[in-house]
Amino acid sequence: MAVKIAFIGAGSIGFTRGLLTDILSVPALQNCEIAFTDTNPHNLDMVYQLCQRDIEANGLSIKIQATADRRLAFQNAKYVINCVRIGMLEAFALDVEIPLKYGVDQCVGDTLCAGGIMYAQRGIPQMLAFCKDIREVAAPGCILLNYANPNAMVTWVCNQYGGVPTIGLCHGVQGGHAQIAKALGYEQNEIDIVCAGINHMTWYISVKHKGQELTGKLLEAFENNPELAQTEKVRIDMLRRFGYYSTESNGHLSEYVPWYRKHTEKIRDWIDLSVWINGETGGYLRECTEGRRWFETDFPNWLKEPPKEYIYEKRGQEHGSYIIEGIETGKVYRGHFNVVNRGAITNLPADCVVEAPGYVDYNGICIPIVGDLPLGPAACCMSNITVQRLAVEAAVHGNDRLLRQAMMMDPLTGAVCDPNAIDQMTDEMLIAQAQWLPQYGDAIQAAKGRWAKKQAEGSLIPPIVTEGAARLHTKTVEEMAKEKESAST
Numbered sequence: 001m002a003v004k005i006a007f008i009g010a011g012s013i014g015f016t017r018g019l020l021t022d023i024l025s026v027p028a029l030q031n032c033e034i035a036f037t038d039t040n041p042h043n044l045d046m047v048y049q050l051c052q053r054d055i056e057a058n059g060l061s062i063k064i065q066a067t068a069d070r071r072l073a074f075q076n077a078k079y080v081i082n083c084v085r086i087g088m089l090e091a092f093a094l095d096v097e098i099p100l101k102y103g104v105d106q107c108v109g110d111t112l113c114a115g116g117i118m119y120a121q122r123g124i125p126q127m128l129a130f131c132k133d134i135r136e137v138a139a140p141g142c143i144l145l146n147y148a149n150p151n152a153m154v155t156w157v158c159n160q161y162g163g164v165p166t167i168g169l170c171h172g173v174q175g176g177h178a179q180i181a182k183a184l185g186y187e188q189n190e191i192d193i194v195c196a197g198i199n200h201m202t203w204y205i206s207v208k209h210k211g212q213e214l215t216g217k218l219l220e221a222f223e224n225n226p227e228l229a230q231t232e233k234v235r236i237d238m239l240r241r242f243g244y245y246s247t248e249s250n251g252h253l254s255e256y257v258p259w260y261r262k263h264t265e266k267i268r269d270w271i272d273l274s275v276w277i278n279g280e281t282g283g284y285l286r287e288c289t290e291g292r293r294w295f296e297t298d299f300p301n302w303l304k305e306p307p308k309e310y311i312y313e314k315r316g317q318e319h320g321s322y323i324i325e326g327i328e329t330g331k332v333y334r335g336h337f338n339v340v341n342r343g344a345i346t347n348l349p350a351d352c353v354v355e356a357p358g359y360v361d362y363n364g365i366c367i368p369i370v371g372d373l374p375l376g377p378a379a380c381c382m383s384n385i386t387v388q389r390l391a392v393e394a395a396v397h398g399n400d401r402l403l404r405q406a407m408m409m410d411p412l413t414g415a416v417c418d419p420n421a422i423d424q425m426t427d428e429m430l431i432a433q434a435q436w437l438p439q440y441g442d443a444i445q446a447a448k449g450r451w452a453k454k455q456a457e458g459s460l461i462p463p464i465v466t467e468g469a470a471r472l473h474t475k476t477v478e479e480m481a482k483e484k485e486s487a488s489t
Contacts, residue, residue: 003032003328004139006077008070008130009084010036011043013050013295015147016083017308020051022321024060025310028329029321035065037073040088044068046299057307070133077138079324082130082146082154086122087436089289094432095119096282101463102425103416105261105470107251107276108284110149111200112384113412116255117391118429120153121403122436124395127154131162143327145169145320146338152199152353153388153395155338160351161396167323167365168338168353170199172247174317180207180245183221183228184214194357195247196345196370199338201256201384202247202355203377205370218245231272234260234279242376247355251279256384258415267469281468290475297477326360333360339367347372352385383411398439400430400447424461427451 005023010016016036023029036051038044048066055062067073074080085092095115096106109115127148134142144166146155155168173195181188186209194206207214222228222236222245229236234254239245246253250271254260260270271279276287295302315321322333334357341354344367348354358367373381387410394402407413407422417425427447430437434444454460475483 003029003079003324004035004075004077005032005079005081005324006035006037006073006138008037008073008080008082009148010066011038011040011047012083012085013043013047014291016047017051017054018316019081019083019147019318019320021054021308021310022315022318023324024055024058024062025312025315026321026325027312029324030060030062030310032062033065034062035067035073035077037067037070039068041068046295050302053303054308054310058310060310070130071137074133074138074142077134077142080130080134080138080142080144081320082127082144082148084123084126084148086119086126087433089285089292091122091433091436092119092285092288094429096285098429098432099413099425100281100465100468101428102421102461103264103464104413104425105264105267105281105416105465105468106255106412107261107271107279107281108255109282110284111152111252111256112150112387113255113410114407114425114429116150116153117387117403117406117410118433120150120391121395121440122433123148123150123154124157124392125437125439127158128162128396131158131164134164141165143167145323147320150199150388150391151338152355153392155199156340156353156388157392157396159340159353160392168199168355169319169323170338170355171318172200172252173202173336173355175249176204176245176247179228179232180204180218183218183225184209185221194370195336196356196373197246197354197377198348198381198384198388199353199355200248200252201377201381202336203242203244203373204247205244205374205377207245215244231274231278233270233272237270242374242380244374244377246377249277251277251283254279255412257380258411261412261469262415264465264469271470273470273472276472279470281471283472286472286474290480293477294480297481323360323365327362327364330362334358335360337365337367339365342367343369345370345373345378347375347378348381349385349389352388383409387411395439398441398443400426400440400443403430403443421461424454 099114151168158166181191192208197203276283319335326333337358390406
């Protein structure tokens with residue numbers, strides 16, 4: 001089918017190549033047009049080379065349109081896939097390092113907490129610009145498939161203010177589904193789930209095997225699995241106290257509630273350092289930094305590796321290709337999607353973005369009514385939705401009062417910092433990230449004035465933490481090369 005699919009932020013090797021492989025593994029989509037756009041020509045060229053080589057190796061005639069001109073990439077596109085990280089690793093480091101000085105110890109910092117709030121402030125103005133271009137040059141009814149974080153906030157703003165139908169996509173539900181099956185002793189396809197909530201805090205409200213409800217058996221199953229009992233202490237404790245398992249990793253979930261990363265000296269009681277996602281301080285930043293450094297160095301070897309094979313039965317679990325296939329061919333697909341609530345989860349606000357089960361076919365995406373979430377999980381979601389709403393409105397209107405309120409209402413930031421510390425931290429983040437925050441011009445100038453005055457008076461709040469409770473060393477290229485050499489001998 002000759003539909004056009006455009007990728008924004010196509011220089012993201014992790015997502016772009018995998019998603020394109022999934023899409024082009026669908027026979028009905030092997031005649032589509034593909035466009036890549038990115039503001040970094042070097043990254044764009046590397047990913048283009050890899051993907052174009054894959055296409056040719058699989059005998060397809062598609063020629064990727066790789067361009068820095070996003071309007072050209074969007075021209076006549078029926079689907080736009082968003083993988084951008086505004087500010088790249090430079091801004092991401094500030095999202096982690098500055099809050100850490102005030103005692104806010106994040107594992108990821110891209111969804112909620114101080115880092116996720118600032119990530120939204122950078123991303124939302126750009127998303128509105130993307131939406132304007134999509135409305136003007138893409139095919140009528142073009143759908144934006146958003147993989148960028150903070151997923152709920154980005155999806156919220158594109159639907160409410162961007163005028164583009166936007167679906168947020170994430171693989172958290174699939175990952176937790178696999179864990180639940182493992183804990184219960186089944187294959188993933190033997191366990192049927194219903195998951196509902198908000199992105200990165202979605203709850204498995206039904207877990208069945210051959211029609212038998214097993215939710216009540218999950219706690220014992222997780223506690224009795226030695227590996228999961230060690231790596232998922234936060235999630236298991238939440239399961240114990242709230243009665244339902246949540247989608248996100250131990251490290252992710254620990255940031256969205258006020259209890260597990262509140263006291264620096266106790267953080268290690270709740271995390272595991274075998275893999276970054278289990279709770280390491282700044283773990284995702286380290287992972288991304290090492291990955292980008294190594295990709296730059298090892299790129300010639302990537303070109304020497306066998307190309308990706310486009311095999312329909314071997315697609316990954318990312319929703320994107322299945323959604324496009326469903327809409328274009330009518331093949332029914334069931335997944336979990338981030339959409340404007342509109343009553344699907346009846347005890348969460350109608351205008352917020354929820355993650356809920358849905359079906360895709362020729363008619364598009366249909367979200368059935370889930371009903372009420374259990375009260376405890378709903379309360380956890382509401383604490384995050386309040387922050388999301390404040391952060392979205394702050395970013396759209398450049399309102400630093402709302403931004404400070406979002407920081408204060410954030411569960412972990414509010415548990416760690418008093419209002420004066422939050423004000424100073426927000427000023428510091430605004431000043432440090434000024435180049436990516438055009439909507440905050442006046443607020444940034446005021447913040448600079450306050451900072452200079454406090455500095456002259458000697459009244460700046462001194463740093464509390466500089467390294468974090470569970471920080472690991474970020475490896476150099478040389479160290480990674482030595483490790484690779486040792487592993488191969």
